[in-house]
Amino acid sequence: MKITGEATLVAPVDRVWDAVLDPRVLVTAIPGCERLEQTGEHAYEMTVTAGVASIRGTYAGTCRIGQLQQHESLVLSLQGAGAPGTIDAEVAVRFEDNGDRTTSLFYDADAVVGGMVGGVGQRMLSSVSRRMAHEFFSNVEAAINGVPAHHAPVEGEEAAAPAPAPAAGAVFTASPRQPAGLDQDSFLKGVAVGAGLVLLGAVVGGLVGRRR
């Protein structure tokens, strides 16, 4: 299954590239993301609970990021599994600086969706995934621009206190919602993870859409 989409964030590309990568941001930006654990360079394990109304499912997943082209593109390989279904996806994410302090993100996913959702939810997946993506990128944008208030404002490169890169085994949870200073590496990973999680969310959303 192919899922493509795009979002425009009100922030320059370097800010977007930097800001979104921090798993500490992502864990708050992605609906239902409960836990991210770094298992190696550019590799994470994660837990996402997603759903609507009474239908919820918890997914355990892994992701790996590769083909990094700074400020331009990356490719995320993602696997996730939960009771409602499984996903195995390659997501190409492209960053485009619009030159007006906005950045467009284009994602192009080739996903194999299996299990219950694969059989009964496919019809809904693309529309649900677009809704989920919109929600995700709105949250990221809000994080960059310091909304909501509990997110630390990002003041640009010179203001960003160079925080140590998270070591393997570092665990990020959805609370407390206090993203610290951002470094590029974690920011990068965050975008990739986020794109993958959007897909996971779409899987669950698809299921929910059919069950109602």
Added chain:
Amino acid sequence: MNTRMFGEKVARVEDDRLLRGHGRYVDDLAAGALHAAVLRSPHAHARIKDIDVTDVLDCAGVHAVWTSEDLDELGGSLAGPLPLLIPHPALTHGRTQHALARGEVNYAGEAIAFVVADDRYLAEDAVARIRVDYEPLPPVVGIEAARAAEHVVHPDVPGNVGARLEQANGDAAAAIAKAPHRLSLDLTIERSASTPMEGRGVVAQWNADLGRLLLWSSTQTSTGVRAAVAAQLGLDLRQVDVMTPDVGGGFGVKINHPWPEEVLVALAARSLGRPVKFTEDRREHFISSAHERGQVHHVEVGFDDDGRLLGLDVTFWHDHGAYTPYGLIVPIITSTQLLGPYKPQAYRVAFESLYTNTVMVTPYRGAGRPQGCFVMERTMDAIADALGKDRLEVRSANFIQPDEFPYDHGLVFQDGRELEYDSGDYPALLEKLRKLVGWDDFEQLRAEKAAEGKRVGIGVACYVEGTGVGPYEGAHVHVETSGKVKVATGLTSQGQGHQTAFAQIVADELGVRFEDVEITTGDTRRMPYAVGTFASRAAVMSGSAIHKAAKRTREKALRIAAEALEVDVTDLDIVDGVVEVKGVPGSTIDLGTVAVLANPLRYAFDEASRAATQFTVGDPGKPPVAEGEQPGLEGTDFHSPERSTFASGMHAVVVETDPETAEIKILKYAVVHDCGRLINPMIVEGQIHGGVAQGVGGALYERMVYDDAGQLLNASFMDFLMPYVTEVPDRIDIDHQETPSPLNPLGIKGAGEAGVIPSAAVFAAAIEDAERIDHPGLTIRAMPISPSELFALRQAHEAGKDTP
């Protein structure tokens, strides 16, 4: 005189019960049983690296969780694969699945782990806690990918080819080369499935006191399930009883056995000492039972100026899914039944049966015939088109004539016997259809409709169906002392009206009231020798066996009555359950009393038995049970014909296609049908109605949509379109022809599958005919067809991109 019931439109006696919700299906049985749920593969093709069930072990209410490793320890044959039910020498690479996958899964839906819990909710929750680590493998989806064999389903099956079979009668290639006209066609039919209203279901109960397994399954073969489950569990056959309660439709899918769940539920019942139930849900039925129909065909044909087939050469590729438990039955049927009522002078057919990472195949109503009929009838239409001849004329030129029976095609049929047609009259059948559908007046209708801006077309399709395949069926008829008649036959019922049709046969032969006859089907305790319900065989096989068993019972009743009444057997008749001396009013004896006399007793337990005790009956000079007789008024017999009997039929349909939207509307549907002598025309017509409805689905709506990854995308009734009453013609015009079969005592042929066989062919023909008004030369070579596909076909045709 008895009123003869054979041939009468007797209303089905089972309907009142079924329609009022008093049916008893598997899921209605064994209240309080534990429930099973199955973990199924989400991947079409993957290696299983690890299965972790630790999260399930402590769940309250969970009684068992098994993976393939557990089955190894439980013994029996469970460590090995499930049986390959129908071996064939050409099936050189047959493969079957394990009850629970071992190391690898080959379709999305394959069973991996089995959980038994207090109820289905708990069982499903437990299944969700099992963690499986997969290594995905490249899936093979669709015939094209299977043939290309860039990847293989099974590493030890080169090229994904499970079997290759070729049959020939004459030198088709040479005949085609010499023929004055030649055509070649590529024809495709997509996957579909039986989709009965009730899915699979099984309940098992281990009776420790008796050391017996009682098993109820929604199956088309109780004796098959019994033998297979006994073998899998390492039990003696006599330790296992299988009963088939009401079944909410089978249509072929339930002939496969044993399903993993049938074995696992039985095993769980024995291991846990509690009744265990599995009821399949709809999604499970889509992804873990069986499909059919997916085939791609290439035809080469040579013909003369009259359209006579001089040489016919067909090669086709059959997608049998991930495993082959049911052997090559479907492609063998296509390869032989493709011939229909025609006699090509030379014929060669070859097929390859291919593995794909999709749900396996078992016969689905029609069983390879819809594809064969589509191939032959499209060829006939193409020949008529090429010669500019009337489509009926070309067919007539190729018919086997009534004086040519028995007609031997020189091929081997699905039962291993000769493909020899026993009887039929195809020219007469076509004449009936011509009148019934108004073929000769159609151009007038077309012109009238065209004047209204409407586009109508007509199509015709003919088929011959080998029915009543062997090896045998049996029946037991028992007259109780009350005069009630209890009949058992071993094959199962899925709504065919067996209680009615078989009771008609018994009432006639035995001379009893229809109401006094009770039919039991699919209970191995009552008739342990049986094969199953498939291939339109129940009426032919069990109907004949019941007729013979009733005849034996009648003969015994007359022997006993003759002695009691002191007359000759030939002077007796049985009317409404009373044996009477012909022409002597008042000289009678009830059949119930004959039953009393047939069973000399020492002990009395009621009024009737008192009359049979040792101081009341019997000649002191003779043994109480005469030499060569057995106690009881009963008879058992079997029917085992030399070969199948061949029914035939022809359908015509008039459709309207919308010039803008390409919507397809059915204006008229006509069926002429020859299934030999009719036991009950109302039931036969019901079967035809159901078949036509299912055929409409197969031609216009139903398909299995797999993505490249082997995921079935439409595994629900929201996405898999089934025709409602709104999509089925309001009226189906039916005319019967009766050419009795010489192969059974009642002269009958099967009727169950007939209605669905010509659907794809007849709709393709009619739609193409309608389309040619605006799009001359447009051809339909693949079915089913949706309005959007028809629309795309129009565009491709206009762009000159369609293939002839």
